[in-house]
């Protein structure tokens with residue numbers, strides 16, 4: 083099975099088109115004012131037309147109220163909503179009922195206890211996105227370019243459908259895939275040249291590294 087790839091924080095036609103050409107299965111648009119990747123709903127709606135039908139269009143929000151979700155859903159017609167704030171299971175249920183869209187619930191992970199936080203969302207969220215906790219002082223709940231200890235996911239029940247996220251780039255994705263066996267990955271700042279500026283070469287390198295698959299370590303003494 084090929085690994086699903088979500089490229090998040092897209093802001094230009096060129097980046098959307100390249101992401102799709104390279105094989106992105108998901109394109110993410112960020113609706114969070116403090117983010118360098120923030121985009122207006124109407125602008126995102128225009129950009130998303132370059133991905134529609136080829137990759138899933140994901141609207142990423144942070145504790146958004148229904149007025150804001152109404153505006154986003156009407157301008158973007160997303161395929162999925164990614165809730166990246168502190169939305170409760172009840173709020174996830176409510177959003178699903180109101181908008182009739184599948185929801186990715188993002189959860190930040192630092193230690194084994196954090197993984198237990200998925201339990202009340204099981205059967206409610208359609209998918210999880212495991213991201214790292216933001217570094218101290220960051221105003222962003224995501225897009226911080228930091229990773230968590232991937233080995234923690236070893237304790238996860240195999241039935242949990244998730245995207246691996248947080249600080250992934252062409253250099254570390256092979257190891258991340260080897261340690262987690264993730265079937266779906268997400269990256270944002272790891273394919274940028276500056277905050278909010280997607281780098282098409284880094285994007286290509288990321289897809290190439292994903293295609294190479296899990297990094298195989300050569301056991302000491304097994305050859306040259």
Ligand SMILES: O=C(O)c1ccccc1NCC(=O)[C@H](O)[C@H](O)COP(=O)(O)O
Nearest residue numbers: 090117224225226227248249269270271
């Ligand atoms: O990317 C942002 O600026 C952002 C801001 C607010 C909420 C979520 C945000 N990103 C969501 C994502 O899905 C990112 O791809 C994810 O956090 C990983 O980012 P990175 O560590 O930079 O690869």
